[in-house]
Amino acid sequence: MSDHKVLAGARVVLPTGIIENGRVIVDGARIAGSAPEDAPVLDLTGHWLVPGFVDMHNHGGGGASFTSGTVEDVLKGVHTHRLHGTTTVVASFVTGEMDFLTARAGLLSELAEQGEIAGLHFEGPFISPCRKGAHDETLLRDPHPAEVLKLIDAARGQAKMVTLATELPGGLDSVRLLAEHGVIAAIGHTDASYEQTVEAIDAGATVATHLYNAMPGLGHRAPGPIAALLEDERITVELINDGTHLHPAALELAFHHAGPERVALITDAMDAAGFGDGRYMLGPLEVEVKDSVARLVEGGSIAGSTLTLDRAFKRAATVDGLPVESVVQAISANPARLLGVYDRVGSLEPGKDADMVVLDAAFDVKGVMRKGEWIVAPQGVPTRVPQNA
């Protein structure tokens, strides 16, 4: 018996553009090039069919923290984001003690080996006390290459990204070390000048951690990191499109200047994503979530988001008015490329994992498929099984 399914009738977003009334064929866990005649057909007329979302910066969800939760908690957080269309997620850690972070890296590297998460991101501790955001200042340290190496070694090949303030002592050497090890050096939580940022990019940094947030603003005499990061072709800028972290004009400026091929939409989500208002812990710091905005109890800094990527998508396509192809690039293809997994995910092409999201005309999630299995099965969508099946 064949294990084919045909998803037909949707507006399908491919790397080459939008196909009206398109067909995507699934064979087991993969996208296939053709199907036997008796394969069941799911009629998705009136819907969009887009690649599963790829979130390269995410601290948790569903009430669970990637930094501190048990393995079960982490899986619960991963599942919460899958329900919102994120079929590939990197687990991000906030600043902690070095011993704590190396132990967490060891534990979660197993989940990465099993394919549940797409690797690990250390957002601290090598960040600037001047731009610490919701990180515990007492645990911050300069990015000594030997310590950076200790963290990535603990992740047993699953470290994907380290965010660092590259202007700190040891910063540029650490960037070089990360680049040599194939780990993304991300500039963020930084107080660097324009010139210092250019140096870090020349040393091998390739990502801007949540551009605009936790870095000096754009000034006309001191353009700071934002100008350097936006103008350089080698940099992809992360954006948190929740309507709180960024003014729509700041998002538009980044998309316009960097172009859709150099933007990655991320959530920077914390435990409350997909869960609700209340009190939470972000690493060792207490956070109050009110009206879906997370702030530190002490000081009131924005503390991650409660965003899920389906909301970021919808906002980008509606409020921000971006072309759907550009949104798909920024939410699936670009992060997949950066993470080195574009051969398996990030676009709807034969041979890749059957990871996709069904959206209605208003860009609300109606279905989520991961590796050929429905995580969210589309309701009220007619299935047609050919007579001779």
Ligand SMILES: [Zn+2]
């Ligand atoms: Zn973060």
